[in-house]
Amino acid sequence: MGSTAAEPTTLPLTRASVVAAHALIKPYIHLTPVQTNTTLSTLASTPQSPEALKGTPWEGQPPARPKIKLFFKCENFQRIGAFKARGAFHAVRRLVERQGLEEVRRRGVVTHSSGNHAQALALAAQTFAIPAHIVMPAISTPSKIAGTRAHGARIYFSGPTAPEREAVVADVLRETGATLVPPYDHPDVILGQGTMALEFAAQVDELVGGRAELGVHREGGRGLDAVITPCGGGGMLAGNAVALRGTGVRVFGAEPSFQGADDARRGVERGERVRSVRSLTIADGLRTPLGEWNWGVVADEEFVGGLYAVTERNIRDAMRLVLERVKCVVEPSAVVGLAAVLFNEEFRGVVEREAGEEGWNVGVVFSGGNTTVEAIAQIFREVPEERAERQEGVVGMDGERVAENVAG
């Protein structure tokens, strides 16, 4: 589909390009809030118990002792409920610059997505009175179909597989001459997603510098030391890495390990992009393999400091903490970064070694909050045995760690 996609932007993948992207999309997106939470920062700074490490790759090892102050970038409060609005608005704005508004309005835009990108592109297109053609699997949840349609998009149903989906996209392209705006594998999309990092760094600077009453432990100190984001197709991770390169803020990615959804980590390990993923991880936004453009950034250690995998249980435990302590509604994909900070000993060891006694201010991106009460109930209904263990205090968020922190 390369030839029918939007022509690659002339903007290089640099921080300056992200700054330009931010200027362009600022009127159309929310400046999402940054939250802190004493309970979770204390939990992140408390070693996991030997019990909690049983059955993990780190069983029997002494637990890491990192010092971590957490900051949460709440993209669940972004328009359409997820960060995808940033990339979609940027891609559409750049397309209008290249083709002219009348031409874009004549031809329209097209994408395939069952999730947040569909709604994001529909909203961005609607804002400029551009027709949007969205190809969705017929099995998509009714609320997502309704959400996309509510923004005036025309929906095309396809079968669930990639070839079926692409066949319908090809039909639309032929009939309409619309331009493809892919969900993550495009420089305009990467630069758009990176805009969150500019806001995040500035917001944490302000919090750390100006408001000692928030309990920030280093008055007047530096802001973010590191950012960790979820990684599915890699648009957000690559965008953050591009935006923060050269600033001294390290960027890390987190993935689910379930059924090989940690394709970026595995690809970097073997030196070659993993092109196909078939995972049914509960982090359903992260079931896709890393895109080509995204791989170019994510696999480059000048950009991304490391990739860390988390289990389904880690994701559920992190999601519970965000819902019950931070009081934010997040989708499972949104908490894999926090899960890595709390439960991945490899990441925690990095922080312990590199940050030492002083600790790090770690920025965690909550990527989106598009879920339902039924989905939440389903996620926590699945695992009664985990619940029993949790109440006995033997799993991830074990008794000792929570006892110190509850309701802070």
Add this chain to the structure above:
Amino acid sequence: MGSTAAEPTTLPLTRASVVAAHALIKPYIHLTPVQTNTTLSTLASTPQSPEALKGTPWEGQPPARPKIKLFFKCENFQRIGAFKARGAFHAVRRLVERQGLEEVRRRGVVTHSSGNHAQALALAAQTFAIPAHIVMPAISTPSKIAGTRAHGARIYFSGPTAPEREAVVADVLRETGATLVPPYDHPDVILGQGTMALEFAAQVDELVGGRAELGVHREGGRGLDAVITPCGGGGMLAGNAVALRGTGVRVFGAEPSFQGADDARRGVERGERVRSVRSLTIADGLRTPLGEWNWGVVADEEFVGGLYAVTERNIRDAMRLVLERVKCVVEPSAVVGLAAVLFNEEFRGVVEREAGEEGWNVGVVFSGGNTTVEAIAQIFREVPEERAERQEGVVGMDGERVAENVAG
């Protein structure tokens, strides 16, 4: 217990007293954010369908057509996850002023509560190194007991009934000489809760005046026209009413109707306070009858413009909307104000008549967010038949109203 309670403050129940309370507690509480949501404002401004009114007192009547822009004061992000921190900090600060810090530290404070006030008083006492004695029913949920204990409070267990609870409190008073800080029926507590109204009004002024990009429909226009809060014991409602009297901002209260939990509304109707409530409404923070001090304010139409009751289904529907659209975790008690705005035709009629074409900026207080994923699952598992109806678009948030608004 009147003689053992903190002596009534010398401060009268006036706006000036709330301003003084705010100055006193500001360093210890969060300035909680105010959120807006296009979807919910549109929904509030869309008439309910005749179908949705079937089986309600308004069946067969033409639905009201109010114009409403909603603003949410997110006290679920307050310390300990609920507004109760305000009243507790204020009561403790005033007690220290009257008795002296050393005396308060020697005698301690005591209260009975199974919920948010227990944690709030424990936190406030801990902040000033004051011993806190908290009487809780032995059947309280373990997480709330742990949360209270985590703030260093000493827990005393009692039976579930009021006499059993009061007997234990009397024991503690005898043994320790501690001062009782009641959960709502005290001027210091009322004035403390009222501080949220000062912030709320100022925050909305800023949003309406300064930031047209948020989609506020009246640039440079006035701020809040009305505030609606949940009403249980009445501390928050009375506090808001005291804080806003004379400002032109009207104040309303909302209650669950289930098993007579709308005791304030019924009391005002018959001209006498209802002294006892036995309701198991899912809004478990609102099962208590209005307190005496609170009645003095709430029953006075100079302070409170009206009280409106909502059904359990209304509460669930509102809670779903807040979780899924606003992406905020709220407890059922927190959404009865929103439920009244969306579903109570009497309230909606008032707005239509008084605000006319220009509409009202209605401030809704989300009082707290202390719930669990299991409790959320339970609330929405209870009613499969409602879910089926909802998916067919025949209940409260009916098809037509949501179709226009989904994912906004």
